[in-house]
Amino acid sequence: MIRQNDPAGRFAWASFPLRGGWGRFMQVLFAAVAVAVLSGCGYNNIQSADEGTKQSWAEVVNQYQRRADLIPNLVNTVKGYAQQEKDVLTQVTEARSRVGQIQVNPGDAGSLKQFEAAQSQMGSALSRLLVVTENYPQLKSDQNFRELQAELAGTENRITVARKRFIDTVSAYNVMIRQFPANLTAMAFGYDAKPQFTVENEQAIARPPTVDFGSPAPATK
Numbered sequence: 001m002i003r004q005n006d007p008a009g010r011f012a013w014a015s016f017p018l019r020g021g022w023g024r025f026m027q028v029l030f031a032a033v034a035v036a037v038l039s040g041c042g043y044n045n046i047q048s049a050d051e052g053t054k055q056s057w058a059e060v061v062n063q064y065q066r067r068a069d070l071i072p073n074l075v076n077t078v079k080g081y082a083q084q085e086k087d088v089l090t091q092v093t094e095a096r097s098r099v100g101q102i103q104v105n106p107g108d109a110g111s112l113k114q115f116e117a118a119q120s121q122m123g124s125a126l127s128r129l130l131v132v133t134e135n136y137p138q139l140k141s142d143q144n145f146r147e148l149q150a151e152l153a154g155t156e157n158r159i160t161v162a163r164k165r166f167i168d169t170v171s172a173y174n175v176m177i178r179q180f181p182a183n184l185t186a187m188a189f190g191y192d193a194k195p196q197f198t199v200e201n202e203q204a205i206a207r208p209p210t211v212d213f214g215s216p217a218p219a220t221k
Contacts, residue, residue: 042182049173056166081139095125109195
């Protein structure tokens with residue numbers, strides 16, 4: 001606002017001609033203050049941690065999918081040498097199908113538990129299949145089978161690493177939103193603790209599992 005003389009010599013108030021510019025300045029100032037406040041209360045850190053959990057979960061799903069993609073070739077290879085093992089082959093195929101039907105939500109504890117149960121069944125079916133292969137020396141000597149062995153072993157290791165990373169990122173996130181002042185921000189914006197991807201044997205995620213199809217049996221004379 002500025003003052004200017006009227007014809008009677010009295011002062012009158014008139015609107016400052018750059019009112020629009022002043023309004024924009026106040027908006028920028030308010031935004032800057034808001035950013036400073038949100039940064040100080042942990043809002044940005046919560047966003048980063050939340051995004052980190054999403055990325056680490058995506059890697060878990062990616063590695064489990066990698067294992068599932070190996071199943072058809074593995075089943076077909078075993079079938080070529082051990083067609084009589086129909087029950088075991090069927091169990092593996094059905095377990096893979098159940099895993100593919102699950103729509104998992106990492107933010108829901110029940111959904112995570114269902115996903116873990118299906119993956120555990122998949123692992124058990126694979127273990128039974130691998131036990132069966134011990135009875136077929138020619139199968140264990142098959143080059144394609146040996147390559148699948150290496151791929152499956154590598155995938156199991158990647159699954160373990162991805163699971164451990166996801167568990168760590170979720171733990172870090174849950175600790176963050178319980179600490180002051182981030183806990184106030186989390187409550188204000190509705191950020192709740194995330195469920196963990198637990199396993200029956202927690203020590204199993206501390207070391208990569210060993211997938212061993214056994215060495216080719218020596219040729220008999």
